[in-house]
Amino acid sequence: MNKKASPKRVRVKQKRLSPDNRRKEFVAKATEFFSEEGFGGGTRDLARRLGVTQPLLYRYFPSKDDLIKEVYRTVYLEPLDTGWEKLLADRSRPIRDRLQEFYNAYTKVIFTRKWLRIYLYSGLKGLDINRWYVGVVRDKILSRIIRECRHEAGLPPQTRPTASELEMAWVFHSGIFYYGVRKYIYESPVLEDKEQMIRDALDAFLAGFERVFGAEESARRPPVKAVG
Known part of the structure; x- marks a missing residue:
């Protein structure tokens, strides 16, 4: 057969x-x-x-x-080239609306396990990726946010943000970033409404910025003499 x-x-x-x-x-x-x-x-x-x-x-x-x-x-530079700087600089809209839209879009890009793991690995290895990216965030995002916050608060413009302003902006920005680390790397419980988290963070940041730096500016101004 x-x-x-x-x-x-x-x-x-x-x-x-x-x-x-x-x-x-x-x-x-x-x-x-x-x-x-x-x-x-x-x-x-x-x-x-x-x-x-x-x-x-x-x-x-x-x-x-x-x-x-x-x-x-x-992974890091191309997503930033999406008109975000133009969005942040659009003074026809309130700063709060611009920041909410920006961070909604920004977190859609960085809140992935792959993005966050690469960022953390490069930091542990001491590679230049983190230093490059921190510089981009400082110069393209945080400095612009500070400039717009000063304008919204009626404060005089400055060529460069002060060290104190940058620290406050970093604390705000890093808090949002660490939400992603807790959720996607540590898999810890977080507030599931991401946009609500951003709204709450914005409320605290904007109120604190105007109170702290607006008060500093007022203290520097000479007292107005009464006309007798």
């Missing part, structure tokens, strides 16, 4: 990617890899996960540092 011939395997031809799309795929997979393994993960293991050879990976990224910089650019 003839044995039934086993069916031939049909080889699925993989779609050939353009160099640009291949590079994007490498960055996306590297982002997942680093978020799981940390930046100690080697390019040999990464290439294996990608299903390519290590030399091919190096054709696109000559060094691991080059790959990390590209991950930083796509």
Whole structure:
């Protein structure tokens, strides 16, 4: 009796990617890899996960540092280039409305396990990613927020925020950031209404900013002499 011939395997031809799309795929997979393994993960293991050879990976990224910089650019810088600065500077709207909209959008970007894990891993490894990003947040976000808060409170404009103003802004911003860490990294109970959390944080920050720095400005002004 003839044995039934086993069916031939049909080889699925993989779609050939353009160099640009291949590079994007490498960055996306590297982002997942680093978020799981940390930046100690080697390019040999990464290439294996990608299903390519290590030399091919190096054709696109000559060094691991080059790959990390590209991950930083796509994960941290690109999302900031979304018109947020223009939103914060739009004085036709109350500052509170602008900040609520901004932080609703900002937290949609950063409140993911992948984003937060990469940020924390890079801090533990002492990489430049954190220092770069802290500088971007300070210069593009917090300095703008302080400028707009001063304008809303009727305070005179300044070229640069004071150290005290920056600290208050960092405390506010970091509180929102740590909400994401508690929820997505520590998996701790949090107020599930994220927008309510942002509203409450804004109430405290805006009231505190005007009270503290408005009082300082009033104290610096010379007393008005009564006309007799």
